Amino acid sequence: MLEVNLIRTLVFYSVLMVGCVNNQKNETVDGGLNKSSADTLPMTSSASVKEENILFFGxxxxxxxxxxxxxxxxxxxxxKIDSLKLPYSVINGGLSGETSAAGKNRIDWLLKQPIKVFVLELGANDGLRGVPVAETTANLQAIIDKVKSKYPDAKLILAGMEVPPNMGDKYASDFRDMFKKLAKKNKMVFVPFLLKGVGGVPKLNQNDGIHPTAKGQQILAENVWIKLEGVL
Structure with a gap:
């Protein structure tokens, strides 16, 4: 049973190259902003309550x-936010295949709109490609610095990720610790592992064994909401 679980985990992570852009149902526009979000960017009037943007970048x-x-x-x-009648509008800035280096270049476009809360989910693709942890760290820090510089009052949240043990024990350990250190350094609210309860669980992932099903996404939402709720 241990061997089966290990093989299942290695298969899950070895193909978790979060790419496959061509088959994605979620169409995107320039800058990787999902159309549904782009079409509903917050519009305010004197008669409405001003909504603050929460940008999910990953x-x-x-x-x-x-x-x-x-x-x-x-x-x-x-x-969840709407059910609680909180004045926040979510922007989904996720993009398939995104690396920390690509994200560093893309973030400027998304920061053209005011951001109150920034949720960063990047690094998995770097890890699976064996990008040096120091390089990924520098790229993620550059993204964080850009957000801080433009919106110094924005609340920051970092979602941690992990790589499979076949990447090497030291690399896997350094990669895991990278997120914790970045969160501490930048005083970010920290989600230790975005895929907690989902990664490696067949029934919670699509047929490719990589991406969460709708049920799996519900668990991801809970993993993030546990930390985000206190921020809001």
Whole structure:
């Protein structure tokens, strides 16, 4: 049984190259902003309550690969926010195949709109490609610095990820610790592992064994909401 579980875990992580852009149902516009979000950017008037933006910036895990936009965890969090009548509007800035280096270049476009809360989910693709942890760290820090510089009052949240043991014990350990250190350094609210309860569980992932099902996305939403709720 241990061997079966190990093989299942290695298969899950070895193919968790969060790419496959061509098959994604979630269409995106320039800058990787999902159309559903782009079409509903907060519009305010003197008669309405001003909504603050929450930007989710990440890979296809955030974009909701293979699912309807309404089933991605940022959209599920929007439903929670609406049910509580909180004045926040979610923007899904997830993009399949995103690396930390690509994200560093893309973030400027998304920061053209005011951000009150920033949720960063990047790094998984770097890890599976064996990108040096120091390089990924520098890229993620650059993204965080850009957000801080433009919106110094924004609340920051970091979602941690992990790589499979076949990447080497030291690399896996350094990669895991990278997120914790970045969160501490930048005083970010920390979600230790976005895929907790979902990664490696067949029934919670699509047929590719990589991306969460709608049910899996619900668990991702809970993993994030546990930390986000206190921020809001």
């Amino acid at each position: 890979t296809s895990l955030t974009a909701g690969y293979g699912l309807d936009q309404s089933e991605a965890y940022p959209a599920l969090i929007q439903k």
